[in-house]
Amino acid sequence: MNSLLLDRSLGNLGPNAFARIQTTKLLSSFSPAPRFRFDDGERAAGQPSSSSASSQAQVPSHGGDTARASVWAHQAGVSALALERFDGRILISGGSDATIKIWDLEQCPNPWQSHAYHPVAVIPRARTDPSAPGPGPGPSPRPSSTQGHRFGVTGLSFYPFDSAAFLSCSYDQTLKLWSTERASLSGSFDLGAKAYTHATSPIASHLLVACGTQHPAVRLVDLRSAAAVQSLVSPGQIGSSAGATLAVAWSPAHEHVLASGAVDGAVRIWDVRKANALVDLLDQEDIVGLPPTDPQTTRHPRLSAKAHDGPVNGLTWTDDGAYLVSASYDRRVRVWDAATGANTLADFGPTIRNGQLGTLTMFVSPTGLTPPGSERLFFPNETEILVMDLHEGSMVTRLRSIGPVLASVGTQGRGERAVRNRVTSIVWRGSGGGGGGSGVVMGGSNFPGAIYSGHLDGQIRAWVPQLEGAEDEVDDNMSQDADVVGARKRKALDDAFRSLMGKRTTFS
Template sequence: MNNQYLFDRSFGYSRHDVLKTTETSRLVYALQPNDAIFEHASEPKRPVAHASGVNTIVIDKFEGRYLLSGGADSSIAIWDLESRLDSEDTYKPLISADRTSDEHKLGITQLSFYPFDSLAFLSSSYDHTLKLFSSETLEASASFNLDSVVYTHALSPIASHLLVACGTQHPAVRLVDLRSGASTHSLAGHSGAILSVAWSPVCEHILASGATDGSVRFWDIRRGSAELGVLDMEDSFGTMPQRSKTRGGFPNSKAHSGPVNGIVWTEDGRHLITTSHDERIRVWNTDTGANTLVNFGPTVRNTHLAPLVPILAPTALLPLEKDILFYPNEREILMYELFEGKMLRRMRRLNQPGVVTSNATHAMGQRNTLDRVTALAWRAHDVELYSAHSDGSITAWTPRTEEDARLDDEEEEREEEETGHKRKRGVLEDIYQELTKRKITFGGLGL
């Protein structure tokens, strides 16, 4: 098959990147949990990254090497993804700050590396603060008290400005300027707590936000009246509601019928994906504001106020218009074709050794939240996915290679042979026992 792709490319029958995307997309479809364990030094008897659960993870986009994780107990750790010993299959943190730290008093809600330098990162917390840390020392160099629970924050990946958009319990998006160290202004328009914010990947001044009121709003931070528009789930034609001159604002259109706790842009900025407690995933055309009406089926689950942000596989790995969405769905990860809503896989991991799960919960017919997937991160420059879990563990998902399949087949053959030998041995033992127990007579005399 590869020879055919090379032939077609050499004669101009296909694009030059067809062979590459065919191979890389095959790897994306073949992701499976590997045996690596993220083990914190303070929990030697339990192979977990954070004792009280992992709330958020992020991987630097420069080298794609360092993973940053934040715990429900306010702990923070940095992991070198290239430091695993093959003989041990275990990651140890490069540096960590446990829950006795003086920095954050409550659980971490979001982490993000500095946009142009992975030597610094931002963290937000339920303790009302946004902090700037050094990645080398885990010491905070700046702290901002927003006087409200900070559910999420976002830095623009392309902007020259250093504004951090923060979503809090207050019904307005807060903008913090890292240069001046002050909260510059607020973006008012929502009527509920802000659970999700995301900057455009192509326009440095455009921001999207979602709130508990079910609305998703667009903002241009350069304008005095910053609000650009609001999405409407009933609008499939792209007539985004305009600002009312008489009332001085936008109508109360809803993108979802429940709180919106996840927003992500596609790489080209042409589409926006939103998730909500109404257990719907919606895809929007950002040029017109139209609901594309992609149906992802009835499997989607979403019940927590914490951010639940899906991620997209890099488009460079995939054929044109075949974007893939990964959605953290309770105890599994759902893989979808983005523009068709077709479910491709339900990705589940086996129970890790030493990780406690609740059998009692299953027995009572209730959801087991101990193993819930809380966050996802894609490793730049590789075909690797990482998931954070509320049981304190972090799981690495890597492609199932032909070598893995061959080894599995050999293992199955070995097990079948051993089973066959055991079965034969059991039959012989039964025959032997039957013969030794049977009474044998000679010449009519019982012996």
């Protein structure tokens, strides 16, 4: 560190290069932060709800997550997370119990001390009225008196240009638009099939939301007209083994380009402006790709091409749109050149585990935080988070939570159940996000960077980078206190010695 400061002062190292060296170190230094807990205030059956229990939950132990097993964000498990990229302040969580909770990450006044976050707003599950007729034949219940979802939340995302609104999708076949400040419903869209995921373009002037559902076609919902304006279908897809669409992701470089991953192992690239929207099918055997062609030339992708040998349930782009990353049940992660569609053959080894029943959320570190070609991929690997080099596939670090793999989770009315603390969703805390950026500044106003993960055991866990000098400052304070105590002891002994030696003794 001192040598880098010297090089910067001498002009041998530019400020941008110096900043990237430091942020690259921070990206490799994440570790669990059990001092941060997310407590929704609910208690399992048989647990007393008292002020003492509440105060106890606000002071978690540094010894691990098992110190207060009754503290959780969602009793039934956390199924989705979203964190706004403008200020890095508002975190939204969705649960398997169909509830949505909004958390203010700036509640913590001192990030170096223990803190229990509490939701600032809760959107409860829609209550059902058994006597009310449902949309189909028979006495199926319909939601009443609340605006929330009926079944588990599968996806959350903020409005692309403002954190004042966010979107959610659910197994109840709906996509909902919410006001963040009021936690109230602004619009609801019936998708006609179970919704697994959705995505909005970070740069587009249009307000199209791509939805991946149980139906093979990708549904596009226009927030302006409040209607499903288009369904993206490739030739031969309907009626075949295409199955559900589990992953969708808009390009951060081209506003009309969309990538989708399906159960048939295909990754499809779409241009939503065209009537024949399919542009390309990524092929795992293609390591050359297609050279840039004239815009007037039509490409004819090979319809039998497969990106993976199993269902594709994870897609993410780099911030500059140069690369697309895909993940599949075949335990492979592949990196694709967005310009040519070629497989870059990045090998992430046999450590990949992908048993996610639904969409897998992974992300790539913002391109401005690392030197070119050194981006980091954050991948939820069952009960841990892998941090890997995006292009080489090498392991940088493995983030494992403190505590047992199996945890006891309270259930309403049925005591407790043992569940695996598998990671269901991860989000990056960054600020200053604009355009296609996901938050080029690490962290928010009260902490220099963080990752939050949702788990099947109902916990939201925090992971923070290790800062140089933070522990030294604590050690310095402790050493200063020890010096003061030592000085007092030495002074007391010296005074006692002087009082004894200063007296004259006479013998008679």
